Amino acid sequence: MVTGLGVVTPVGNDVESFWSALVAGRSGIGPITHFDASNYRTRIAGEVKGFNPEQHFEKREARRIDPYSQYFMVACRQALAQADIKYGPDDPENASAGVMVGAGFGGMNAFVEEITVLLKRGPERVSPTGIPKIIANMAAGLVSIEHNLLGPVSCVVTACSASANALGDAAELIRRGAADVMVAGGAEAAITTYGVAGFNQARALSIRNDEPEKASRPFDAERDGFVMGEGAGAVVLEDRDRAIERGATILGELIGYGMSADAYHITLPRPGGTGAARAMSAAMRDGGLEPGNISYINAHGTSTEANDAGETAAIKIAMGKEEAYRVPISSTKSMTGHILGGAGAVEAIVSLLALNRGILPPTINQEHPDPECDLDYVANAARPFTGEYAMSNSFGFGGHNVALVLGSERVARE
Amino acid sequence: MEKTEIETRLRDVLVSELGLDADKINRSANFETDLDVDSLGVVELLMAMEDEFGVKIPDDEAEHIHTVGEAIDLVHGKLNV
Numbered sequence A: 001m002v003t004g005l006g007v008v009t010p011v012g013n014d015v016e017s018f019w020s021a022l023v024a025g026r027s028g029i030g031p032i033t034h035f036d037a038s039n040y041r042t043r044i045a046g047e048v049k050g051f052n053p054e055q056h057f058e059k060r061e062a063r064r065i066d067p068y069s070q071y072f073m074v075a076c077r078q079a080l081a082q083a084d085i086k087y088g089p090d091d092p093e094n095a096s097a098g099v100m101v102g103a104g105f106g107g108m109n110a111f112v113e114e115i116t117v118l119l120k121r122g123p124e125r126v127s128p129t130g131i132p133k134i135i136a137n138m139a140a141g142l143v144s145i146e147h148n149l150l151g152p153v154s155c156v157v158t159a160c161s162a163s164a165n166a167l168g169d170a171a172e173l174i175r176r177g178a179a180d181v182m183v184a185g186g187a188e189a190a191i192t193t194y195g196v197a198g199f200n201q202a203r204a205l206s207i208r209n210d211e212p213e214k215a216s217r218p219f220d221a222e223r224d225g226f227v228m229g230e231g232a233g234a235v236v237l238e239d240r241d242r243a244i245e246r247g248a249t250i251l252g253e254l255i256g257y258g259m260s261a262d263a264y265h266i267t268l269p270r271p272g273g274t275g276a277a278r279a280m281s282a283a284m285r286d287g288g289l290e291p292g293n294i295s296y297i298n299a300h301g302t303s304t305e306a307n308d309a310g311e312t313a314a315i316k317i318a319m320g321k322e323e324a325y326r327v328p329i330s331s332t333k334s335m336t337g338h339i340l341g342g343a344g345a346v347e348a349i350v351s352l353l354a355l356n357r358g359i360l361p362p363t364i365n366q367e368h369p370d371p372e373c374d375l376d377y378v379a380n381a382a383r384p385f386t387g388e389y390a391m392s393n394s395f396g397f398g399g400h401n402v403a404l405v406l407g408s409e410r411v412a413r414e
Numbered sequence B: 001m002e003k004t005e006i007e008t009r010l011r012d013v014l015v016s017e018l019g020l021d022a023d024k025i026n027r028s029a030n031f032e033t034d035l036d037v038d039s040l041g042v043v044e045l046l047m048a049m050e051d052e053f054g055v056k057i058p059d060d061e062a063e064h065i066h067t068v069g070e071a072i073d074l075v076h077g078k079l080n081v
Helices: A016-023 A058-064 A067-083 A093-096 A108-121 A130-133 A138-147 A159-175 A193-201 A240-245 A274-286 A305-319 A320-324 A342-359 A409-413 B005-017 B041-055 B068-079
Strands: A002-008 A097-101 A153-157 A181-188 A230-237 A253-259 A296-298 A389-396 A398-405
Touching: A002 A067, A002 A181, A016 A342, A058 A138, A058 A253, A067 A097, A067 A108, A067 A138, A067 A181, A067 A230, A093 A097, A108 A193, A130 A389, A138 A153, A138 A181, A153 A409, A159 A181, A159 A230, A159 A342, A159 A389, A159 A398, A159 A409, A159 B041, A181 A296, A181 A342, A230 A240, A230 A274, A230 A342, A240 A296, A253 A274, A253 B041, A274 A305, A274 A389, A274 A398, A305 A389, A342 A389, A342 A398, A342 A409, A389 A409, B005 B041, B005 B068, B041 B068
Parallel strands: A097 A153, A097 A181, A296 A389
Antiparallel strands: A002 A230, A181 A230, A253 A398, A389 A398
């Protein structure tokens, strides 16, 4: 059962402002301000706005926590607050509560800073707190420390599918009785000198610098790469009986989890989408559903040439042609940019909100149809719908394919 | 350099580089128990002192620093040999 949600994103730092931006089709993409990007091929990104660390952390504490972990911690606070879950240090239930974070990188800001110091000033000038800021699992460690969670605490690092894996793995821990409550999700804060430079050299990013809000255009014929986003998404997953017993407000259910690998190339998806299709089919099977049950797909939809055509092909294989043309699909990365390791969790949250509120968030910037991308992408404007099940896709460098199937609050409460 | 100048500069560094609470800093304050400086913070403290005063503090000398006063004395000794 899902009983709490939390987000920090380029379009809003809480669930309500995030959702209203998505429904309004508002882009969070703009010029990069985190560093001077004037000599970079790409000078735009979806940055988190109005996030003042000292509003959330004591000054001393903030210095030791990378923005990556800060985003995750704030998203987890929101989710736990909504779930109305609070553990004291000696609470007997602590041992059955845990946290699972997904990351593409981890503390990349600290990594870049420390390597810079190392090269400029030598080995004895790097910070003693650098390593704990950098390591990706620290976000989970910090959440466990803050909220007294003594159960399974872990981290998944599978590039852009990481936080979808984190949600799936956390649900699995609950399913097999290893935990009753898991705070799960993911984060990324990689809009750094090296992050942008590295993706640029892989020719992965859009260079539509003069029109930032139009740069992320998944499925559109004039897409030219993804736009980096940043932020975090967190979900409280809870054992059904426990949630019902304590009278928690149930927001939905994670009912299907599918994984596959492309086993093809380090960064390119396998052409034809067969790998991604197997993950989607596995997720539907895991949830005991048929393609006809799926009312919405939140696509991975990165705005790269290869992903969007391949994912479209994958949806046709997994859903079957008829259902593929029926089901509305949107990529909210058109507004948030690609939150990398945090994307899966943020988009699972979008999927749940869409089901619960009966609104499909759009894919913005649909201006030039691509014959290879000919499905219903909820072009440019949100629209009402009714449905009980949604699928959220997340694929990562390395050939990772993950699909999650979520059920609405209505089916979860039945 | 006079101890009072060392104290002023050390206090500024403790606030700006380590984020310590200025009100709690005095010569008798113990880094661990009064100022809540943990083992990682001690290394930050030594680095900050080395950078600020241009001195080198080996680990065996660092072990003797428990209070702000001892830190001032150590720096004073190194600068006035």
